[in-house]
Amino acid sequence: MLKQLLKITAGLLLALSFAVSAATLPDPLELQRLLGPAQAVTVVEPHLSVKGREVKIAYRGYPAGLVLASLFGADWKLQPDREIEFIALDGYRSRIPVGRFSTYQAFLVFARADGSAFRVDNLEQREKAVPLAPYYLVWDNIAAPELLAEGGNGWPYQVAQISLRQSGKDALLPGAMAAQWSEHAALAQKYCLSCHRVNGFGGDKMPINLAERAKLIDTRSWQTWLLAPQSVKPDTTMPALPEGLAAREQIAAKLQAYLKALPVSP
Ligand code: HEC
Structure with missing residues (x-):
């Protein structure tokens, strides 16, 4: 089954006694073999857009819900106060409440639709040609323009691992x-x-x-x-x-x- 193939490692964060399941994402070729053809999705790229000048980019990937269900099972979204944590190659962690994935449509993408380099300039952090691979989480902010005000928050890139965890309520x-x-x-x-x-x-x-x-x-x-x-x-x-x-x-x-x-x- 997909679940085993995706190398699920269920770990226990002992100090906090939270149950955590973490999954290392397979590379895009393997993911396409498992999930079938990817789709194109066009978004206003928040890292390239400034107020009043929106830059649209088309990417290729899968609805995040499809990937999450294959990693964590169909029940992943039953508890809206749990969080999906996206872990990047450099340790950047983006935690997004499960409920947000029901409100808005997210995609896990791995390439640009036109085949050009899978990179982006990050104007806010003043970094040029940042590699996005292996995966980048994008949101359909054309269907939901209220997301535009949030900038690149909640758009983690270089995502290598995903985990499903209890909320950070005890710490916060x-x-x-x-x-x-x-x-x-x-x-x-x-x-x-x-x-x-x-x-x-x-x-x-x-x-x-x-x-x-x-x-x-x-x-x-x-x-x-x-x-x-x-x-x-x-x-x-x-x-x-x-x-x-x-x-x-x-x-x-x-x-x-x-x-x-x-x-x-x-
Ligand atoms: C994308 C990563 C990132 C985000 C998001 C971020 N920071 Fe920072 N922050 C940094 C970095 C990097 C530094 C180190 C500053 C430096 O030396 O350039 C820093 C430094 C700081 C410092 C230390 C300043 C000092 O000199 O003592 C504070 C306080 C801080 N951030 C608060 C915040 C707060 C509050 C937020 C949320 C509104 C935030 N940061 C969001 C990356 C981030």
């Missing part, structure tokens, strides 16, 4: 914090935790503990850093909060208030 909203801070924690998860961590939960690209770091930074520096990191450090690869977002200052303030309130745990 310990004790009674959920009552007041759920929205804030979701913002942190969406915009920050693909690269950073809070209390052990998050990505490995720049694995500082934001719960700790935020308490050392004054409000003005915080705002400047989140809205225009390159004005502080011209060569930084940290992206600003997406330009397209309304109320960026308020989002930055919410993140600061939340990260200050969140107790630091080792």
